[in-house]
Amino acid sequence: MNLKDIEYFHYLCKYKNFTRTAEKLYVSQPSITIALKRLEKELDAKLVIRDNSEKQISLTEAGKILEKHVNNILNEVKETKVEIGKISGSNIKLGVPPMIGAYFFPNIMEEIVKSQLANNIELIETGSLAMIDKVLSNDVDMAFIGSLAPLKDSDLEATILKVDKFVVCMSKNHRLATSEEINFEDLVEEQFIALGNEYLHNEVLKRLCYKHGVSTDKFYYTDEIQTAKSLISSGLGIGIMIEMAVKDMTSIKKVKLQNSIKFYISLAFKKKHYTTVKEEKIKNIIINCKNCLG
Structure with missing residues (x-):
C-alpha cells in the first residue's frame, strides 16, 4: 500500500x-x-x-x-x-510538569550535568494530566508525572521516585494556623487560592470541596505557583499544595489534612519504547537519584 x-x-x-x-x-x-x-x-x-x-x-x-x-x-x-x-542524534525529549520541575527536578538535573548529558535533553513542560498523553503519543521519550495513585496503564512503564502529600497552606496569622491538623469541613467559609487546570492540585481541591460540601465559588485562580504562594502568605486565601512546594517557606503555615492525600511522582515511558544508550543512562541517573531527594 x-x-x-x-x-x-x-x-x-x-x-x-x-x-x-x-x-x-x-x-x-x-x-x-x-x-x-x-x-x-x-x-x-x-x-x-x-x-x-x-x-x-x-x-x-x-x-x-x-x-x-x-x-x-x-x-x-x-x-x-x-x-x-x-x-541520528536527535535530543531526548524529557517531560517535566511545572511543579515537579520547580521543586523536584533541579537535584536530578545537577547529576545529569555532571554526566555531561544535559546537552542531549530537550525539556517539554506541561501538566501531569496532559503529560501522560504526550508519553503515549511519542511526543516525549520519558516524563515525570504526578498522580494521586501509582500509575497503572497497560501502555506505560513507571517507576515511583517519591511519595509526597497534600497539606493545607495559609498565612501565619490565619485563625487555624495553630492547628496540628484540619478536617476539610472546617474550611467551608474560606476563600481559596486555586491553581490552573494543568495542575493536579486543582483536581484535588475540587474533589475535596465536592466531598465536604464546600462551595467552589470562592476561588481565586492563577496559573503561577509563585503567585499562589504570595497570595496565601499575604492572607488573601488558603490553598492545597504538595508539601515539597512549600517546605522551606517560613511565611506560610503548613497544616496536615486529617485524611491525608498522597502525591506520587513517577518516571514514566511508553512500553516497547526503543531506548538509546544515552536515554538509558539518563533514565538510570534519574532512578538512582530518588534516594537523595528526601
Missing part, C-alpha cells in the same frame, strides 16, 4: 468530506479520490459510501476495518521516525 494513500484515507475518515479533506491537506480533491480508488482496487472492496445530497461520506464495513488499522499503521510510522531520529 502507498503510505500517502493511507494518510489521505485517515483524514477522509476524520472529516467525512472530500473537499474538506483536500483543503486540510492542501491537495486537490482528485488526489483524494485517486488515492481512495487505489486502495479500493488493492483491497478489492468498497470502502466508502457517498451521500451526494449532504456531500458527506460514510464508511462501509471494510472501510471501518481499514480505518482501525490505518490508525495503527500511522502511529507505527511516527514511532519509527522518532526512534530512527534518536540514532
Whole structure:
C-alpha cells in the first residue's frame, strides 16, 4: 500500500468530506479520490459510501476495518521516525510538569550535568494530566508525572521516585494556623487560592470541596505557583499544595489534612519504547537519584 494513500484515507475518515479533506491537506480533491480508488482496487472492496445530497461520506464495513488499522499503521510510522531520529542524534525529549520541575527536578538535573548529558535533553513542560498523553503519543521519550495513585496503564512503564502529600497552606496569622491538623469541613467559609487546570492540585481541591460540601465559588485562580504562594502568605486565601512546594517557606503555615492525600511522582515511558544508550543512562541517573531527594 502507498503510505500517502493511507494518510489521505485517515483524514477522509476524520472529516467525512472530500473537499474538506483536500483543503486540510492542501491537495486537490482528485488526489483524494485517486488515492481512495487505489486502495479500493488493492483491497478489492468498497470502502466508502457517498451521500451526494449532504456531500458527506460514510464508511462501509471494510472501510471501518481499514480505518482501525490505518490508525495503527500511522502511529507505527511516527514511532519509527522518532526512534530512527534518536540514532541520528536527535535530543531526548524529557517531560517535566511545572511543579515537579520547580521543586523536584533541579537535584536530578545537577547529576545529569555532571554526566555531561544535559546537552542531549530537550525539556517539554506541561501538566501531569496532559503529560501522560504526550508519553503515549511519542511526543516525549520519558516524563515525570504526578498522580494521586501509582500509575497503572497497560501502555506505560513507571517507576515511583517519591511519595509526597497534600497539606493545607495559609498565612501565619490565619485563625487555624495553630492547628496540628484540619478536617476539610472546617474550611467551608474560606476563600481559596486555586491553581490552573494543568495542575493536579486543582483536581484535588475540587474533589475535596465536592466531598465536604464546600462551595467552589470562592476561588481565586492563577496559573503561577509563585503567585499562589504570595497570595496565601499575604492572607488573601488558603490553598492545597504538595508539601515539597512549600517546605522551606517560613511565611506560610503548613497544616496536615486529617485524611491525608498522597502525591506520587513517577518516571514514566511508553512500553516497547526503543531506548538509546544515552536515554538509558539518563533514565538510570534519574532512578538512582530518588534516594537523595528526601
